Amino acid sequence: MLDVTFIPHRSALRSGTDEPQKLFAMLKLIPRGETAGARPPLAVALLIDTSGSMRDFADQEQAIAQIERLGLHGPVRDSDGRAEMSVDLGLPTKLDRAIEAAHALANDERLAPDDRLAIVHFNEKAQTLLPLTAVSERSLIHEAIERLRGGAAGTYMGRGLGLVREELRGISPHVAKRALLLTDGQTSDEDQCRRVSDELAGENTPIVAIGLGEEYNETLIRDMADATQGRPYHLRDIRDFPAYLEAEIGSVVREVVTDLQATVALADGVSLESVTRVYPSLAEATPDGSAVRLGNVAAGDHTVFVLEFTVSDVSRSVGSTRVATLSMVADVPGLGEHRILTPLDLAIEFTTDESAIVEVDAEVLGYVQQKNVDRMMREAVDLSSVDAGRARQTLQMAAGLTRRLGNTSVTMMIETALDELDSSGSISPGTRRTVALGGRTQSVRVNDTRKLHNTLSEAEIRRVSGA
Numbered sequence: 001m002l003d004v005t006f007i008p009h010r011s012a013l014r015s016g017t018d019e020p021q022k023l024f025a026m027l028k029l030i031p032r033g034e035t036a037g038a039r040p041p042l043a044v045a046l047l048i049d050t051s052g053s054m055r056d057f058a059d060q061e062q063a064i065a066q067i068e069r070l071g072l073h074g075p076v077r078d079s080d081g082r083a084e085m086s087v088d089l090g091l092p093t094k095l096d097r098a099i100e101a102a103h104a105l106a107n108d109e110r111l112a113p114d115d116r117l118a119i120v121h122f123n124e125k126a127q128t129l130l131p132l133t134a135v136s137e138r139s140l141i142h143e144a145i146e147r148l149r150g151g152a153a154g155t156y157m158g159r160g161l162g163l164v165r166e167e168l169r170g171i172s173p174h175v176a177k178r179a180l181l182l183t184d185g186q187t188s189d190e191d192q193c194r195r196v197s198d199e200l201a202g203e204n205t206p207i208v209a210i211g212l213g214e215e216y217n218e219t220l221i222r223d224m225a226d227a228t229q230g231r232p233y234h235l236r237d238i239r240d241f242p243a244y245l246e247a248e249i250g251s252v253v254r255e256v257v258t259d260l261q262a263t264v265a266l267a268d269g270v271s272l273e274s275v276t277r278v279y280p281s282l283a284e285a286t287p288d289g290s291a292v293r294l295g296n297v298a299a300g301d302h303t304v305f306v307l308e309f310t311v312s313d314v315s316r317s318v319g320s321t322r323v324a325t326l327s328m329v330a331d332v333p334g335l336g337e338h339r340i341l342t343p344l345d346l347a348i349e350f351t352t353d354e355s356a357i358v359e360v361d362a363e364v365l366g367y368v369q370q371k372n373v374d375r376m377m378r379e380a381v382d383l384s385s386v387d388a389g390r391a392r393q394t395l396q397m398a399a400g401l402t403r404r405l406g407n408t409s410v411t412m413m414i415e416t417a418l419d420e421l422d423s424s425g426s427i428s429p430g431t432r433r434t435v436a437l438g439g440r441t442q443s444v445r446v447n448d449t450r451k452l453h454n455t456l457s458e459a460e461i462r463r464v465s466g467a
Contacts, residue, residue: 001035002257002297004028006326006344009364012357013311015350018269020312025346026364027305027326029297031256036299038256038334040176042115043132045164046102049183050151051123053215054095058238063091094212094238095151098182101242102145108246110253111135118167119144124154128163155185158192165196168205173259174333176296177205178252180245184212190220197224201286204259206230206295208248212238214429218436226284229277229295231441234433257297260330263290264307269314270323272307278367279304282374282440302445306367316350323348366405366446373398373410374439380417381436384427392421409442
């Protein structure tokens with residue numbers, strides 16, 4: 001079913017002490033055999049913001065240039081200088097572009113005839129324009145998408161999420177589910193968004209939350225994606241929206257293992273601090289009682305998690321000790337099966353040999369670094385408005401790590417933020433959102449462990465690993 005690797009970042013810890021010692025473990029999985037080819041049926045809900053701001057022109061520079069060229073006067077710009085739809089320029093709006101992307105989604109050839117789509121929109125109210133409908137009924141789907149053109153003032157995203165949940169709850173557990181959300185503004189019901197997100201998490205429905213422009217709440221977008229093991233995106237230009245939807249459909253059709261859940265039994269003096277998916281994207285795993293929901297696993301590439309432990313309070317003698325046992329269950333919806341995986345032990349050698357204690361597994365440490373890069377990027381964004389110097393220093397450290405890992409996409413994000421700090425002493429709203437969310441969806445697979453091992457000094461290894 002799954003090839004599974006469960007190894008620590010170091011195989012030895014110091015014996016004879018009850019002082020806290022940090023331990024990271026990598027859980028790496030990839031579907032094999034008939035499981036890898038068992039593509040499940042899909043249920044996808046598209047949730048679109050149709051509030052007034054979505055009727056702004058998609059290309060503001062083009063709209064303003066046309067206003068000036070035509071010599072128009074009057075209320076054609078808002079208080080922020082944006083061109084408004086109070087004048088008909090014959091140019092597409094953000095909502096027009098979103099509707100075009102939705103039509104392209106409905107026509108995606110990777111969707112099977114018996115896969116199902118739902119269309120929901122929200123403004124001051126929310127409405128299901130199309131209940132879950134088979135993709136074979138494309139004419140009905142396209143008609144519903146066209147009804148997105150109506151809209152009103154106000155943004156109540158939680159109401160829309162509630163309708164998405166009503167569509168996706170109660171369907172067979174042997175169906176892979178996804179909620180695709182686009183919004184460009186602050187919602188008036190954030191508490192409801194968080195509540196419904198938690199409910200969707202319990203029903204294994206990842207939210208792909210896409211924030212457009214510079215007005216939305218990126219913290220909320222991130223938290224909803226995290227809670228459901230989904231992904232958050234910052235979208236600078238609505239014209240890129242089709243590419244985001246295309247990528248997400250490509251992901252969901254490969255998710256052959258769903259609702260992976262883990263239970264971790266701990267030895268005395270061992271605590272589990274966190275579980276984080278670190279590849280192919282980052283998300284904090286969601287506790288569900290005694291189990292931790294790890295989400296879905298796609299075929300064709302590894303899915304990697306980092307478990308963070310603290311070993312303390314108990315003085316251990318020299319020798320090998322089991323510090324944790326990992327048990328997992330999962331569904332294979334394409335085969336209609338629920339499977340229990342063989343439990344995995346995490347054993348550590350406790351020793352007085354300092355040379356053994358400082359040895360680390362560079363692959364595991366590389367994934368720990370990616371988790372830490374994301375943390376540093378978020379810290380830098382928060383610092384940038386109060387202490388530009390510390391923000392710059394934090395970003396420079398993060399950039400160094402991403403260069404070593406070969407993560408050029410995230411390096412470029414960080415360098416853009418550094419350039420803005422150097423030129424203006426601050427980070428622009430768009431770049432803030434790119435940095436705050438971009439690291440979550442741009443992690444890389446750690447392959448060249450020898451290179452990583454050679455570029456880290458012992459002091460750096462200790463700092464990054466928390467030893």
